[in-house]
Amino acid sequence: MRSPLTRRGFLAAGSGLAATALPALSGCSSLAASDSDPDTLVVHSQLGTTAPGSATYLRALKRFRAENPGLKVKNLVNGDDLAQVYETARLARKEPDVVMVNLYDKTLAWTDVGATLDVKGHLDDWGLRERVLPQALSAWTDGKGRLRAFPYFATNWPVAYNRALLEKAGVHGIPRTGDELIRAARRLRAHGIAPVTTGGNDWTGQKLLAQIIQTFLTEDEARHAYTTGDFGSRGAREGIAYFVELRDSGVFTDKPQGLTSDSMMTQFHTGKAAIESAMSSALAEVPERVARHTDVGGWPLADGAVHDKPTILRSYTLIGFWISPNGAKKADAVERFIRFMYRPDTVSRFITESGRDMAVRSDSLSTGFPLVAAAQRLGSDVSEVLLPDVFVPPAANQPLITATSTSFTRGTSAARVRAALESAYRSV
Structure with a gap:
């Protein structure tokens, strides 16, 4: 292009x-x-x-x-x-x-x-x-x-789980499947705790959306989708549907489409949200009072995923x-x-x-940064999905942020999410 x-x-x-x-x-x-x-x-x-x-x-x-x-x-x-x-x-x-x-x-x-x-x-x-x-x-x-x-x-880019908040809500262990994540979100909300926080109006939400879509995409298929803007393959459509199911089940914090990376970090750092997808430089900023009862892992999988373990970005x-x-x-x-x-x-x-x-x-x-060190040790416990940055044409980057905000807006259908993603490539 x-x-x-x-x-x-x-x-x-x-x-x-x-x-x-x-x-x-x-x-x-x-x-x-x-x-x-x-x-x-x-x-x-x-x-x-x-x-x-x-x-x-x-x-x-x-x-x-x-x-x-x-x-x-x-x-x-x-x-x-x-x-x-x-x-x-x-x-x-x-x-x-x-x-x-x-x-x-x-x-x-x-x-x-x-x-x-x-x-x-x-x-x-x-x-x-x-x-x-x-x-x-x-x-x-x-x-x-x-x-x-x-x-x-x-950077490693795992998912951080506040173990203390999960246990307060009666959730024991890190969710590894989409169903487990949905059940955990319901329990967290019942205790007044936001489940997954993300910057749905900036690059943090964009990366998390890409990660979830890749639940059903191989690396080559993901590279094709983010290079060309073609999200019509079976795997891409299944990934978008999985994202929509999670979103409309209340997995994400309220109104994530208006939040930024700063909002995300504030919610997690202050114990208002239990889960965030965070790159290692952000993990290094987590306050010690939160870090000491936080675990890192991957994003939960859906049935039929092409990966055999929860996913991270790297x-x-x-x-x-x-x-x-x-x-x-x-x-x-x-x-x-x-x-x-x-x-x-x-x-x-x-x-x-x-x-x-x-x-x-x-x-x-990074022994002085326990969450960063823990992410470095994840190894074979997680699967790695593609960070699309080097494949997305420059002209599509900002439109993809807009598409991300649309996607995180509750009630937006899977078809509309796909259309928003593909429209980001029209000027390429």
Whole structure:
């Protein structure tokens, strides 16, 4: 499918676009002329404020600066708008040298249009291939064999169950089937406790919906559905019907179609909801008073599921180090930075200090983050389903959020859910 970004539109923008590029950088920091100095490395990241791992990252930068006294490092920080800010900076040829962001939506097209480099050669030349998990290399490699970025953060994405709330409602043990989940939800509601909380109006609900639909889809079938927007297969229709059955049986918290990830975490962290589907960085944020009586597992299955165990999501594309065309001019500085970030001691600190899952090999465990560590140990107790992020065309991502909100609206038929999902691909 054709990317909404083209080489002409992205890299050969007219003077009008370039002239508007610099003000958009104010959200992170302005790029001064000195940033083109070969002795200044400019790194653009989502780490540096409250994002999980930010404190560890800032300490790593401090150590890197101390070890490289002749090299200045400028750290630019953005949140969810990082991709847009980077693209604007690239139009003005003022982009940072290294970008730390996930493989999702806009970033899927960057390497293809020349906004960032294929780093496969650097990975081998710098002797770092063996440091990366094979699954991560596969996930970051595009259909033309190009490695989009140096893989770094990964995530496990299990389901967290507040055991104390379940037991208060008379539910003993984690639900493993849809029928068990429905019965548990009824008991929880009878005790004034919301069952499953999710951000039905953002990416958290989108991922949970995709996970439930895949109850009846093989990996290849799921890849086809989320690449093409074709949800008409028998498995996809059965998965949507399963979701609708759970929703209309009261499994999800009230009015989830209006909630966000922040709402979800607040409900779970305060004991207002008993269950949430949460990536490992969110599990690391669960307060100790809740974590000590929380178990992690998979999403319950329906009869006839293609999986034999409850499902989780897992991703190796959460954050990578992308190299820009400007960064190519500072290859020595970029190499020193990437090598430093790949060092076992640096990687270990993200695991032990921040509870991050990594796409880079390490023997360290997140022992200070019990739920993250428990998710890392799930192993063969769960089945893994596809995280669709790298297969959904960028133009369909935001429409899929809208479709997700529609889907979580109680009373929406399975046929309407399917229509909403497929309509998200009309502009692709």
